[in-house]
Amino acid sequence: MTVKTETKTYLNYINGEWVPSSSQHVYESINPANKNEIVGYVQKSTQEDLDRAVDAAKKTQLIWRNLSSPARGEYLYKVANSLEKNIDEIAETMTKEMGKTFVEAKGETARGVAILRYFAGEGMRKVGDVIPSTESQALMFTTRVPLGVVGVISPWNFPVAIPIWKIAPAIVYGNTVVLKPAQETSVTAARVIECFHEAGLPGGVVNMVTGPGSVIGQGIIDHPDIHGITFTGSDQVGKRVGQGALARGAKYQLEMGGKNPVIVAEDADLDLAVEATISGGLRSTGQKCTATSRVIVQKTVYNEFKEKLLSKVKEIKVGNGLNSDTWMGPCSSESQLNTVLSYIQKGWDEGATLLHGGNRYEVEELKNGFFVQPTIFENVNSSMAIAQEEIFGPVLVLIKVENIEEALHIANDVQFGLSASIFTSNIGNMLSFIDNMEAGLIRINAESAGVELQAPFGGMKQSSSHSREQGQAAIEFFTSIKTVFVKP
CATH class of the missing domain: 3.40.605.10 (Aldehyde Dehydrogenase; Chain A, domain 1)
Incomplete structure (x- = not known):
């Protein structure tokens, strides 16, 4: 009440x-x-x-x-x-x-x-x-x-x-x-x-x-x-x-809407990619139309990237945004919280593997707010709801791929086309990404959520x-x- x-x-x-x-x-x-x-x-x-x-x-x-x-x-x-x-x-x-x-x-x-x-x-x-x-x-x-x-x-x-x-x-x-x-x-x-x-x-x-x-x-x-x-x-x-x-x-x-991918190539700076994935996907509790949602990683660096990502996500301090040590605040409303929780349940139901989070916080200092844990799934395929639909919350899905061609195919395999990023040091990968990625905002070695006020902003497809x-x-x-x- x-x-x-x-x-x-x-x-x-x-x-x-x-x-x-x-x-x-x-x-x-x-x-x-x-x-x-x-x-x-x-x-x-x-x-x-x-x-x-x-x-x-x-x-x-x-x-x-x-x-x-x-x-x-x-x-x-x-x-x-x-x-x-x-x-x-x-x-x-x-x-x-x-x-x-x-x-x-x-x-x-x-x-x-x-x-x-x-x-x-x-x-x-x-x-x-x-x-x-x-x-x-x-x-x-x-x-x-x-x-x-x-x-x-x-x-x-x-x-x-x-x-x-x-x-x-x-x-x-x-x-x-x-x-x-x-x-x-x-x-x-x-x-x-x-x-x-x-x-x-x-x-x-x-x-x-x-x-x-x-x-x-x-x-x-x-x-x-x-x-x-x-x-x-x-x-x-x-x-x-x-x-x-x-x-x-x-x-x-x-x-x-957006269902924005980040591609992590085998030649990427993994520490930079992890930092940008967390910032792009979890800041503002994932409530950005340009937020990173799908993390598509080449299999040769998948395990190393995953461990680095989990290690950093576990350090995130969740709480009231007015507290100076808070890194991530609540969902904006009870309705939004329930939407996020419903997608987490869909991930479970569809057979994805929960690596971290997945629940509402029930600790005393957070129970009166709409707080949800940063959540990461793996063993996700592109047809799952959590890989296709906009969640608008702190949920990341990891998808393992063989090569950049497969990564681009999966990155484009959604109805949205707002923003996308890739982490690579290979010029060929960069040019292929620029040419073939179906998104209005393309970022290379930077998080998907960056928008500069002096540059045109907008999406493709249903975005x-x-x-x-x-x-x-x-x-x-x-x-x-x-x-x-x-x-x-």
Whole structure:
């Protein structure tokens, strides 16, 4: 039974003001490290609230788009300064609400600051090209125009970085935004939006409406005045977003699941490969779309790699993310914990061999949280559910192969294609991996989970809608090209 304490209630942000939901109902956000602690209360919003936010965004967009892009960028610099000033408080909120360690949460928030400054600079970049015309006296060129109102549907695993890497390019290119954050991390989202408010953006440029996906998320999909939808989350929900947007002609961008492999070749630096496998697969409790999930190892080094991996995993300190000695926190929610445990059971049922972990922690200091042991399976074949389906938890599966050709075949033998990495010193292996790996992010001698803000990010196959986020690629989604022909 949750013990209710005096905890802050966070409001929706519509047209530059903090307002309660028309439903007058709230839901509680629970600390996954201690289910008896309420982090805050957030609005349980209705379609009426969403309509108000979209209307505000629509009216303001006509004014906002006519502001120069360098001037729009200046607002992002101000948001970055506010976020940086509040970095410790926002990171602590993230740790309490989502569970990742404070070090990771602070790093993510710092990344949000960097993203804002990067896209602030985008306001000074070109938005078109001059193209030769067949008519000698004519001028022909392209420019870019904003979509209009953009709906942002963001996940719980990166509650600062992902909303910012969607909102920042959207508004610097002249759009206005309605954000629907994940229910599990709506308090953190509200803390981020406070920074936009402090920066003094005109009312209606950025709006936030919290609430269930069945109401607010579906409302964004269906709303006739939302011209673009950018979504990060599960592939099942993403497909519904895409189908709904397509049905009414809205532009959409989907970043979805991953089942990311790391290949360990016989000539790899095994200590480096072990370190990267653990970091890529188990940091943030494995709750990253780019997290390492499948570890494909050549048989000549398999046993040595396995022993090194087990030795390091046994040293992992699991606990409350606010404790300085914690390396891995809890699953983000009870629902996510149960999903992870169900996949561990599937591994057992399918005949895989459990090498480490596999259970929920029941020790006194962890029993009130959603903690699960780092888990490793071996004797896994590619057809098993634990080798095919996204678990989104601290579960690694080891697969032994004869050679790099077999490793690549198994690495590609899934419906997803988000990220992948290989550890090798052989140039031929590297080039084969680059050419043949079916993933949007390829990393060599580095963990699968690294994403840099200035580079395009997105997946292949069922991992995305084949668009790209971040870097200069962001302009492709958030604007439309207009071709101009001028003849005197």
